[in-house]
Amino acid sequence: xxxxxxxxxxxxxxxxxxxxxxxxxxxxxxxxxxxxxxxxxxxxxxxxxxxxxxxxxxxxxxxxxxxxxxxxxxxxxxxxxxxxxxxxxxxxxxxxxxxxxxxxxxxxxxxxxxxxxxxxxxxxxxxxxxxxxxxxxxxxxxxxxxxxxxxxxxxxxxxxxxxxxxxxxxxxxxxxxxxxxxxxxxxxxxxxxxxxxxxxxxxxxxxxxxxxxxxxxxxxxxxxxxxxxxxxxxxxxxxxxxxxxxxxxxxxxxxxxxxxxxxxxxxxxxxxxxxxxxxxxxxxxxxxxxxxxxxxxxxxxxxxxxxxxxxxxxxxxxxxxxxxxxxxxxxxxxxxxxxxxxxxxxxxxxxxxxxxxxxxxxxxxxxxxxxxxxxxxxxxxxxxxxxxxxxxxxxxxxxxxxxxxxxxxxxxxxxxxxxxxxxxxxxxxxxxxxxxxxxxxxxxxxxxxxxxxxxxxxxxxxxxxxxxxxxxx
Amino acid sequence: xxxxxxxxxxxxxxxxxxxxxxxxxxxxxxxxxxxxxxxxxxxxxxxxxxxxxxxxxxxxxxxxxxxxxxxxxxxxxxxxxxxxxxxxxxxxxxxxxxxxxxxxxxxxxxxxxxxxxxxxxxxxxxxxxxxxxxxxxxxxxxxxxxxxxxxxxxxxxxxxxxxxxxxxxxxxxxxxxxxxxxxxxxxxxxxxxxxxxxxxxxxxxxxxxxxxxxxxxxxxxxxxxxxxxxxxxxxxxxxxxxxxxxxxxxxxxxxxxxxxxxxxxxxxxxxxxxxxxxxxxxxxxxxxxxxxxxxxxxxxxxxxxxxxxxxxxxxxxxxxxxxxxxxxxxxxxxxxxxxxxxxxxxxxxxxxxxxxxxxxxxxxxxxxxxxxxxxxxxxxxxxxxxxxxxxxxxxxxxxxxxxxxxxxxxxxxxxxxxxxxxxxxxxxxxxxxxxxxxxxxxxxxxxxxxxxxxxxxxxxxxxxxxxxxxxxxxxxxxxxxxxxxxxxxxxxxx
Numbered sequence: 032x033x034x035x036x037x038x039x040x041x042x043x044x045x046x047x048x049x050x051x052x053x054x055x056x057x058x059x060x061x062x063x064x065x066x067x068x069x070x071x072x073x074x075x076x077x078x079x080x081x082x083x084x085x086x087x088x089x090x091x092x093x094x095x096x097x098x099x100x101x102x103x104x105x106x107x108x109x110x111x112x113x114x115x116x117x118x119x120x121x122x123x124x125x126x127x128x129x130x131x132x133x134x135x136x137x138x139x140x141x142x143x144x145x146x147x148x149x150x151x152x153x154x155x156x157x158x159x160x161x162x163x164x165x166x167x168x169x170x171x172x173x174x175x176x177x178x179x180x181x182x183x184x185x186x187x188x189x190x191x192x193x194x195x196x197x198x199x200x201x202x203x204x205x206x207x208x209x210x211x212x213x214x215x216x217x218x219x220x221x222x223x224x225x226x227x228x229x230x231x232x233x234x235x236x237x238x239x240x241x242x243x244x245x246x247x248x249x250x251x252x253x254x255x256x257x258x259x260x261x262x263x264x265x266x267x268x269x270x271x272x273x274x275x276x277x278x279x280x281x282x283x284x285x286x287x288x289x290x291x292x293x294x295x296x297x298x299x300x301x302x303x304x305x306x307x308x309x310x311x312x313x314x315x316x317x318x319x320x321x322x323x324x325x326x327x328x329x330x331x332x333x334x335x336x337x338x339x340x341x342x343x344x345x346x347x348x349x350x351x352x353x354x355x356x357x358x359x360x361x362x363x364x365x366x367x368x369x370x371x372x373x374x375x376x377x378x379x380x381x382x383x384x385x386x387x388x389x390x391x392x393x394x395x396x397x398x399x400x401x402x403x404x405x406x407x408x409x410x411x412x413x414x415x416x417x418x419x420x421x422x423x424x425x426x427x428x429x430x431x432x433x434x435x436x437x438x439x440x441x442x443x444x445x446x447x448x449x450x451x452x453x454x455x456x457x458x459x460x461x462x463x464x465x466x467x468x469x470x471x472x473x474x475x476x477x478x479x480x481x482x483x484x485x486x487x488x489x490x491x492x493x494x495x496x497x498x499x500x501x502x503x504x
Numbered sequence: 505x506x507x508x509x510x511x512x513x514x515x516x517x518x519x520x521x522x523x524x525x526x527x528x529x530x531x532x533x534x535x536x537x538x539x540x541x542x543x544x545x546x547x548x549x550x551x552x553x554x555x556x557x558x559x560x561x562x563x564x565x566x567x568x569x570x571x572x573x574x575x576x577x578x579x580x581x582x583x584x585x586x587x588x589x590x591x592x593x594x595x596x597x598x599x600x601x602x603x604x605x606x607x608x609x610x611x612x613x614x615x616x617x618x619x620x621x622x623x624x625x626x627x628x629x630x631x632x633x634x635x636x637x638x639x640x641x642x643x644x645x646x647x648x649x650x651x652x653x654x655x656x657x658x659x660x661x662x663x664x665x666x667x668x669x670x671x672x673x674x675x676x677x678x679x680x681x682x683x684x685x686x687x688x689x690x691x692x693x694x695x696x697x698x699x700x701x702x703x704x705x706x707x708x709x710x711x712x713x714x715x716x717x718x719x720x721x722x723x724x725x726x727x728x729x730x731x732x733x734x735x736x737x738x739x740x741x742x743x744x745x746x747x748x749x750x751x752x753x754x755x756x757x758x759x760x761x762x763x764x765x766x767x768x769x770x771x772x773x774x775x776x777x778x779x780x781x782x783x784x785x786x787x788x789x790x791x792x793x794x795x796x797x798x799x800x801x802x803x804x805x806x807x808x809x810x811x812x813x814x815x816x817x818x819x820x821x822x823x824x825x826x827x828x829x830x831x832x833x834x835x836x837x838x839x840x841x842x843x844x845x846x847x848x849x850x851x852x853x854x855x856x857x858x859x860x861x862x863x864x865x866x867x868x869x870x871x872x873x874x875x876x877x878x879x880x881x882x883x884x885x886x887x888x889x890x891x892x893x894x895x896x897x898x899x900x901x902x903x904x905x906x907x908x909x910x911x912x913x914x915x916x917x918x919x920x921x922x923x924x925x926x927x928x929x930x931x932x933x934x935x936x937x938x939x940x941x942x943x944x945x946x947x948x949x950x951x952x953x954x955x956x957x958x959x960x961x962x963x964x965x966x967x968x969x970x971x972x973x974x975x976x977x978x979x980x981x982x983x984x985x986x987x988x989x990x991x992x993x994x995x996x997x998x
C-alpha cells in the first residue's frame with residue numbers, strides 16, 4: 032500500500048496535500064479501501080450531528096456500512112438542497128430558510144438572526160458574516176436555487192485541489208504551480224458572487240494571482256446577484272409553461288430595479304474596457320483564464336470581430352468545463368476560441384455545485400473520478416447500483432468524501448457511462464472514469480427546463496429586462 | 505422481437521395500410537409504423553367544399569340511428585379493432601389496464617342515440633342542425649332572419665390521455681355534419697382509427713363514414729402542416745393539449761382559419777371548515793377528495809392537484825389538516841381498481857421532488873410517496889409545493905388557509921375544474937371563481953367521475969364553434985327597392 036493511499040484512507044481531506052497525479056495510480060484494492068473507509072468515517076461522524084442523515088439511516092434501517100454499496104440508500108436526492116418552499120423567498124422569511132439550512136449542516140447556525148433580511152443576497156452575506164459557511168447557490172434548475180453549506184476551509188481545499196490538478200494532471204510538475212508562482216487571472220464574468228462559478232473566484236484572485244492588481248474581470252466591481260439568478264430561473268420555467276403571468280415578485284427585489292438598470296446600461300462600455308485592458312495589460316503574457324466554453328465563445332466571437340487574435344502568451348492555461356449544453360455552438364467553436372486567446376492548453380472538468388473536487392478530462396476525452404469521490408451507476412428504474420466492474424450506463428450517484436460538515440452523498444440528474452474498474456484508461460490512469468457522453472435525465476424525458484451554467488448569462492439578462500418592465504408597487 | 509404496431513391512414517372510407525414510417529410511442533413502450541401522410545395530402549384535404557353536400561341528405565334521425573349502430577359495434581369484447589387499440593394503449597397510456605378497460609367499455613355509451621340527441625340538442629339545438637331557424641325580432645319586424653348551423657372542414661388535434669377523447673370527436677363530427685381529419689397523438693394512435701375502420705365495415709358508403717379521416721404524423725411536421733393548415737383546405741382546427749403543441753399551431757393561423765383550443769389546464773379543490781365538523785364528516789370528505797385526486801389515475805386535466813382547505817394555519821388547524829391528509833391517503837389507497845390504481849409509470853422527476861421533501865424539515869408532512877402508491881403532501885404553511893405543476897400519479901397537495909379569499913385568488917385561467925365542499929360553497933364562490941378564470945365547478949368527488957357529456961368545455965362551447973353559423977336575412981321587395989331611392993324620390997314614388 033502506498034503512503035498516499037494509506038493517508039487518504041485515514042482522512043480523505045488530506046487529498047489537498049497530495050501529489051495530484053499519484054491519486055490516479057491506485058490499485059483496485061487501494062481504491063476500494065479508500066472508498067469504504069471514507070464512507071464509514073463520514074457516516075459514523077456525521078450521523079449523530081446531522082438530523083436529516085440520521086432520519087434517513089433510521090428509515091432505511093442502516094446502522095453500519097460494511098460494503099461500499101451499503102451507502103446507496105443513504106444518497107440524497109438531487110432535490111435536497113432546494114427542498115425549501117419557494118414561498119420563503121417570495122415572502123422574505125429568511126428566518127425559516129435559515130432553520131431549513133441548519134438541518135443540512137453540522138455548522139451551528141443558532142446565532143444567525145435572519146428575521147429582518149429581505150433578499151437572498153443579504154441572507155447569503157449574513158450567513159457568511161456570522162458563521163463559517165460561505166454558501167454556494169446554483170444557477171437555478173427549474174427556477175429554484177439550491178443552497179450548499181460549504182465552509183471556508185472546504186472552499187480553501189477546493190481551490191487548492193484545482194491548483195494541484197493544474198500542476199500535476201499531465202505528470203508531476205508538468206503544469207504551472209500557481210500557488211507558488213502567481214499568474215495573472217482573467218475571467219470574462221463578474222468579480223463577486225456566490226454562485227458555483229463565482230464563489231471560488233475570491234480565492235483564485237488571492238491564491239493564484241496574488242491579488243486584484245493581477246486580475247481582470249469583465250464586470251470588475253459587480254456582484255452576480257442570487258436574487259436575479261433566482262428570478263431568471265423562475266422566468267424561464269414559467270415561460271416554458273406559458274405561465275409567465277403567474278410569477279410573484281418580492282417587493283424587495285422590485286425595489287432594486289434601479290441598481291440593475293444602471294449596471295445593464297453600462298455593459299457595452301464594460302466590454303470595451305475589458306478588451307482594452309486585456310490587450311494593454313496581458314498581451315503576449317501567460318495568464319490563467321477561467322470560464323465555461325459557451326461564455327468563452329461569446330467572448331472570442333466579440334474579440335475576433337474586433338480584430339483581436341492570439342491575445343495571450345503560449346504558456347497560458349484555460350480552466351473550463353460545462354459542455355455546450357443550452358446553446359448551439361458552431362462545430363469549430365474551440366478553434367475559434369484558441370485563435371482568439373492564442374493558446375490551446377486547457378483543463379476541462381466534469382463537476383457540479385454539490386461536489387468539492389471535479390473530475391478532470393484526459394486526452395482520451397474521459398473524465399477521471401478522483402479517489403475522494405465514490406461513484407455509483409444506478410439503474411434509472413430501480414435505483415439499484417450496477418456492479419463495480421465492467422462498463423455501465425445509468426444514473427450517476429456519488430459520495431463526495433471531502434465535505435466533513437454536510438453529507439456528500441447524492442443521486443444526480445445525470446446519465447453517465449462509467450468504466451475503469453478493471454482496466455486502466457487508454458491514457459494510462461487507473462480508477463473509474465466517465466465517458467464524455469454525459470446527458471441529463473430531464474432532457475431525455477422530453478423536458479429541457481434546466482438552466483445550466485452555460486445558459487445563465489442570457490437568462491440573467493432576460494431576468495433584468497423583465498424586472499425593469501415591472502411597474503413598481 | 506419487439507412488436508411493431510401498424511397504424512393505418514384512413515381517408516374518407518379508404519384504409520391505407522402501408523406502414524413505412526416508424527415512430528416510438530410515448531413512455532418508450534411501443535413502436536408503430538404509419539403510411540407517409542405527406543404522400544396522401546391531396547386526398548386527405550377536402551379541397552372541394554361542395555363535397556359536404558352528401559351530409560345534408562341525412563336527417564338527424566339518420567345520424568342518431570347510425571351512431572347507435574356504431575356504438576353497438578364498438579364493443580371491446582367483440583371488436584378486433586378496438587381490442588387492438590386497447591392492447592396498444594396498454595403500452596402507451598398512463599392509465600393502468602383496469603382503468604383503461606373501463607374507459608374502453610364505456611365508449612359504446614357515447615354513441616347511444618339518446619346521448620347523441622341530447623348532446624346535439626344541448627350543444628347546438630337540433631332544429632339549427634336540421635334547418636333554418638327563424639330569429640324573432642321585435643325591434644325590426646320587417647326583417648326576417650333565419651340561422652342554420654352547418655358543419656365545417658376541420659382538423660382535430662386530439663389528446664391521448666383517455667380513449668374517450670377520440671370517441672367524443674367522432675360523435676361531435678357526426679352530429680354537426682362536419683368533415684373531420686383526426687390527427688392522433690402518439691400515446692393513442694389507434695383508437696380513432698379503430699372507430700373509423702368499424703364505420704367502414706358497417707357502412708362503407710355512408711356520408712358519415714365518408715367524412716372521417718384519421719392520420720398520425722408527428723405534431724409540428726411542417727411538410728404536412730404547412731399544406732394542410734390552409735384556408736383552402738380546412739376551416740377550423742380543434743386542438744387539445746400541451747402548451748408546445750398549441751404554440752406551434754398558432755403559426756399557421758391566418759384569416760380563414762378558426763382555432764379552437766382546449767388548452768392544457770390544471771384543476772383544484774376548495775374545502776371549507778365544515779369538513780372538520782366531526783370525524784364522520786372528515787372521513788366522508790376524505791373519500792370524496794380521494795376520488796377527485798385518484799380517478800383516472802390523475803391523468804386528466806380535471807383531476808384535483810392542489811387542495812385549499814380552510815383549516816386555519818395555526819397549530820390546531822395544521823393538526824386537523826394533517827388528519828385530513830392521513831384519511832385522504834387511506835381513502836386513495838382504497839379506491840376501486842376500475843377508477844384508480846398505483847401508477848404504472850410514476851414520474852421519476854416528481855419522485856425526486858417527493859424524496860427531497862423529507863429534507864424540508866417541518867415545512868411539509870407527507871403520507872405515502874414511498875413508491876408508486878400516490879401521496880398526500882400537507883403544506884404546513886399557506887403555500888403549495890413549488891413543483892405543483894408536476895403533481896400526477898395520484899399525488900395531491902393540501903394547503904391550509906385561514907380564509908376562502910386566498911383560495912379564490914389562486915384560481916386563474918389555467919384552472920379548469922374546481923371541486924367544492926360543502927355544496928353551499930358553490931353559491932358563495934361560483935361567480936367570483938368564474939371571474940378569476942375557473943371553468944367548471946363540481947361537487948367534491950365529481951371532478952373526474954361526473955361527466956355531463958353535453959356541457960360546455962374549458963369555458964367555451966367547442967361544439968357550437970365547430971359549426972359555421974349561416975344567416976339568411978329577408979325583407980320585402982318594396983322595402984329593399986325603397987332603400988335605393990332618395991327620400992324625396994320615395995315620396996314621389998308613393
